[in-house]
Every structure is written in C-alpha cells, then in structure tokens.
Amino acid sequence: MDVLYFAWVRERIGLPSEKVDTGASTVAELVEELRAREDRYAVAFSDLAALRVAVDQELTDFDAPLDGAREVAFFPPMTGG
Amino acid sequence: MRPAGGMQVRVQETAFDFGAEAAAFARNRTDLGAIVTFSGIVRDVDGGLTVMEIEHYPGMTEKALEKIAAEASTRWSLGEVLVIHRYGRMGPGEQIMMVATAARHRKDAFEAAEYLMDYLKSRAPFWKKEQTGRDSSWVAATDEDEDALKRW
Numbered sequence: 001m002d003v004l005y006f007a008w009v010r011e012r013i014g015l016p017s018e019k020v021d022t023g024a025s026t027v028a029e030l031v032e033e034l035r036a037r038e039d040r041y042a043v044a045f046s047d048l049a050a051l052r053v054a055v056d057q058e059l060t061d062f063d064a065p066l067d068g069a070r071e072v073a074f075f076p077p078m079t080g081g
Numbered sequence: 082m083r084p085a086g087g088m089q090v091r092v093q094e095t096a097f098d099f100g101a102e103a104a105a106f107a108r109n110r111t112d113l114g115a116i117v118t119f120s121g122i123v124r125d126v127d128g129g130l131t132v133m134e135i136e137h138y139p140g141m142t143e144k145a146l147e148k149i150a151a152e153a154s155t156r157w158s159l160g161e162v163l164v165i166h167r168y169g170r171m172g173p174g175e176q177i178m179m180v181a182t183a184a185r186h187r188k189d190a191f192e193a194a195e196y197l198m199d200y201l202k203s204r205a206p207f208w209k210k211e212q213t214g215r216d217s218s219w220v221a222a223t224d225e226d227e228d229a230l231k232r233w
Contacts, residue, residue, distance in 0.1 A: 007136055007208035008219050057141035059204065073138060073206075077222035080166065080207035081121050081178060081198055 006075035012044040094169040113160040115187035125173040129213040137168040138206035157189040199229040
C-alpha cells in the first residue's frame with residue numbers, strides 16, 4: 001500500500017511517500033508498525049490528536065479498517081482557505 | 082443564459098485574475114439575482130512574511146472541494162458555484178483562493194459562500210507554511226476553525 005505524508009509529518013519522517021508491506025487491519029495498527037520502525041516515525045506519530053488520516057483520499061479516523069485500502073495519508077489538521 | 086446548477090472546482094499553482102473570474106461568473110446572468118464572491122489573500126500580520134507556501138494532496142484536494150461544493154448545492158438553492166484554490170509559493174497580497182456563488186436570492190448566495198469557506202478551511206487538504214526571513218513555520222489550525230463547522 002502507498003503511505004503518504006504531508007506538511008510537518010512529511011518533514012519529520014523525511015519522505016513524501018513510500019510503499020509499505022503491512023498486515024495491519026486498521027489505521028491504528030499501521031501506526032503502531034510505523035512507530036516501531038525508527039525514531040523519526042515514533043516522533044511523527046507521538047501525538048495522534050495532532051494528526052489526521054485519509055484512507056483512499058477520504059478523511060477517516062484511526063479506528064478505520066484497511067481492508068482493500070490502496071493509499072493511506074497522514075497529515076496535520078488542514079489549513080486551507 | 083447559461084444552464085443553472087454548474088459546479089466548477091479548480092486547483093492550480095498559477096495566479097488567477099479575481100476581477101476577470103468574477104466578471105465571467107456573473108456574465109449573461111438573467112435568471113439569478115444574487116452573486117457573492119469571496120477571495121482570500123496572503124496576509125502579513127506581524128510584518129516580515131516573505132513567502133507563503135501551500136502544500137496540498139493532489140487527487141484528494143479536488144475530491145474534497147467537489148464534495149464540499151456539492152453539499153453546499155444540496156443545502157442551498159444555488160445556480161452555480163465556483164471554487165479556485167492555489168498551491169505553491171505566493172507573496173503577501175497575492176490571492177490564494179476564491180469562491181463565488183450564484184443564487185436567485187442573496188441569503189442563499191451569502192450562506193453558501195460562508196459554508197464553503199468554513200469547510201474548505203479545515204476539510205480540504207491544504208497546509209500553509211509561512212516563511213519570514215530564514216525561519217519558516219507551519220500555520221496551525223485553530224479551535225475557532227473547527228468550531229465554525231458546528232453551526233452548519
């Protein structure tokens with residue numbers, strides 16, 4: 001699956017996107033796997049209240065299932081307008 | 082007279098001409114009596130802002146804006162909706178985005194424009210970064226932005 005990062009999440013992790021092989025069944029499980037990888041991930045995902053997530057380009061929450069998901073994106077609260 | 086019910090969403094890096102867009106939006110409009118336009122510009126509150134950089138999520142951005150515009154069209158009686166939002170680098174005073182709504186009556190046009198603004202502030206995947214001299218920082222979302230959604 002493609003995992004995308006935007007804004008300061010992208011800067012902290014140091015990548016705009018990457019392919020991730022995962023058996024995670026929810027967003028929260030995917031976050032746990034990423035956190036365990038390296039410090040930069042642990043830092044980026046240290047406070048989930050400061051993050052938003054989209055699965056296949058739809059905003060959702062961290063309990064959302066991942067079955068069949070092609071793209072998961074993590075980013076801070078949006079500041080458009 | 083153009084057919085009513087149109088919805089146009091544009092996400093672009095290049096600048097747009099607000100006056101020309103507003104004029105084109107209003108042209109040949111005999112069926113709708115009210116047009117509201119809003120434009121957001123890069124502001125330099127404390128002085129020293131050199132560049133505003135806007136990041137977005139290509140693909141999701143267009144979908145999110147279309148969803149917000151479609152929702153506005155179901156809530157209010159609108160003839161047409163236009164949303165233009167830029168990304169990339171822009172300087173103080175430059176236009177970031179605009180919305181325009183056309184309706185038979187002004188209440189629908191005003192309320193729909195406010196709704197669009199409230200939603201695209203915190204539900205469309207854009208992130209602003211301000212550069213002042215050598216420092217740069219991401220603009221934080223505010224509780225007010227989130228609270229603004231509750232009135233709808």
